[in-house]
Structure formats: structure tokens, C-alpha cells
Amino acid sequence: KAGVTQTPRYLIKTRGQQVTLSCSPISGHRSVSWYQQTPGQGLQFLFEYFSETQRNKGNFPGRFSGRQFSNSRSEMNVSTLELGDSALYLCASSLPTGAGELFFGEGSRLTVL
Amino acid sequence: GNSVTQMEGPVTLSEEAFLTINCTYTATGYPSLFWYVQYPGEGLQLLLKATKADDKGSNKGFEATYRKETTSFHLEKGSVQVSDSAVYFCALSSFSSGSARQLTFGSGTQLTVLP
DSSP, rough: OOOEEEOEEEEEEOOOOEEEEEOOOOOOEEEEEEEEEEEETEEEEEEEEEEEEEEOSSSTTEEEEEEETTTTTTEEOOOSGGGGGGGGEEEEEEEEEEESOOOEEOEEEEEOO | EEEEOOOSSSSEEEETOOOOOOEEEEEOOOOOEEEEEEEETEEEEEEEEOTTTTTTETTTEEEEBBBBBBBOOOOOOOOOOGGOOEEEEEEEEOOGGGGOEEEEEEEOOEEEOOO
């Protein structure tokens, strides 16, 4: 069974640009979550989608947005990039039942110059 | 709100030493508890979980027991190997309206095992 797939794995952008990251969940998983990982702030929750609807959102500015498609694939977008947006962005999928465990992809490493 | 406090790192051990990484939590209700591991350049892998008080999660020689009375979920391994070198995260799962799920993570503990 294929795991969570994230693309691209690495990318470099400059301040002011925007970026779109993609995530394909494990087959059969309909919930997709996004997390930002930085050395200073650790792992922070961005948002969660289920059946194309955002169910939960973390404390991030409106520059961070996401969406989910009918096949459960998800994208997140960051507009007007700032240096502080440099981070590892992790996508995770989960089943609607269970203990709430998430299954993570390998992440997309974003560097903002 | 929910929070997870992990033992400060880094932790350096010799191969075959005993490992304990402390984790305590604050949460409303009855959260599920997890340990995740992150190897260099990779995402997080679920190591083990426990869903109710006194449950013991175990995997690959690692164990953790859900202690509600002390709000703790300490990770232990009797004999570590060099390949266990990684960052370990304690986390709890909370559910909000509409069954939305969110994990709250600790700050992570870097473990280095020397041969």
C-alpha cells in the first residue's frame, strides 16, 4: 500500500512569491492534515480537510490556504512568501475511525530567500 | 488548551543502554497518545500508540504506558541500537467539532546512540 506522497520534495523561492504544495493521501484515507515544522516553533498544525471541507484550522495568517479535491488529494498554498515561511511542510492522512493517528509523508522542504 | 511537554534533549547513549524519554501532557477529556519518530531527511513515522488509561503501546522494542493519574506517556527501550538514532516526538490527539482531528506535539527529543 503506497504511503502519503508529497511533491515537490524540495523547492527554493524568493520573498513575495507564492508556492503550491501537493499531497496524495494513502488510498482510502479521506482526511488530510498539514503541519509546518521549523527548528524554532516545532510542529504546528495548519489545517485539516475531510471530504473537500476544511474542518479545522490552526493559528496561521490568511496567506496560508489549502483545498482538497474529490479524490482526497490536497494542496496547500502560501502567498506572499516571507523568510519565516522556510520550513518543512508535512502532509498527513488518516482514516475517519481509529485513535486519531496520522500517517505522514516525507514532507516538502521550502526555502525562502 | 492541550499541551505536551517532553524531556529536553539531546540524549546521547551507548549501544545497548536503557532509554527513557519523559513525556507529560495536559488535555481535556481522554486523548489518545502517540510516539512518533523522525529520521534525518524524512517525515514522521508512527512508533506506537495508546488510546486509554493503562494501555501499553509497544513496537520494535519500544514501550510506553498511558498513565492517567500522572498524565504521562514515557517512552522506554531496554537496549538501544545505533539505528535508533533519531528525533522522537510525543503527541496527543484531540477531536473538535465534526470529529476534526489534530495532533499536539511535544518539542521533540534528539537521540544519538554511539557504537
